[in-house]
Amino acid sequence: MTDEAKFKLGQVVRHRLFDFRGIIFDVDPLFNSTDEWYERIPEERRPSKDQPFYHLLAENEDKTTYIAYVSQQNLEKDHSKAPFNHPSVNLLFDGNDSEGNYIVRQSTN
Numbered sequence: 364m365t366d367e368a369k370f371k372l373g374q375v376v377r378h379r380l381f382d383f384r385g386i387i388f389d390v391d392p393l394f395n396s397t398d399e400w401y402e403r404i405p406e407e408r409r410p411s412k413d414q415p416f417y418h419l420l421a422e423n424e425d426k427t428t429y430i431a432y433v434s435q436q437n438l439e440k441d442h443s444k445a446p447f448n449h450p451s452v453n454l455l456f457d458g459n460d461s462e463g464n465y466i467v468r469q470s471t472n
Contacts, residue, residue: 368392368415369435373456373465376419377441378433380408384441385419385431386465388455396432410434420449 368390370376377384394401394412401409414435421431428449444463456465 366414366435370415370417370438370440371464372467373460375441375443375447375464376417376433376438377443378431379437379439383421383423383431384443384445385417385421385433386447386449386452386456387417388420388451389418391416391418394434400432410436420447420451420455422447422449 370387370390372387372390374387375384376387392415394414394416396416401412404410411434417433417435417438419431419433420428422428426448452465455468457468458466460466
């Protein structure tokens with residue numbers, strides 16, 4: 364059974380198991396990566412493919428920035444309102460809303 368996406372573009376989330384947070388910039392309704400990527404996850408932690416997966420501009424506590432691909436079951440809303448240092452934030456987003464989520468930049472095409 365497929366879950367509906369619980370989080371939205373621009374929302375700030377935190378990983379439930381690992382110490383990093385991120386801003387959602389894309390959503391796959393179901394798993395959409397390689398089997399090789401999926402198999403690298405330890406079996407006891409491997410999420411179901413039948414749920415939304417999110418692409419994140421991620422940042423860990425050391426302020427290292429990267430792109431992460433995370434299942435819905437491993438995410439929760441982040442309430443810290445701490446700023447992000449990810450270099451792509453300003454390419455994809457135009458500031459924040461009143462709740463601290465990021466506003467998706469509108470295409471100028």
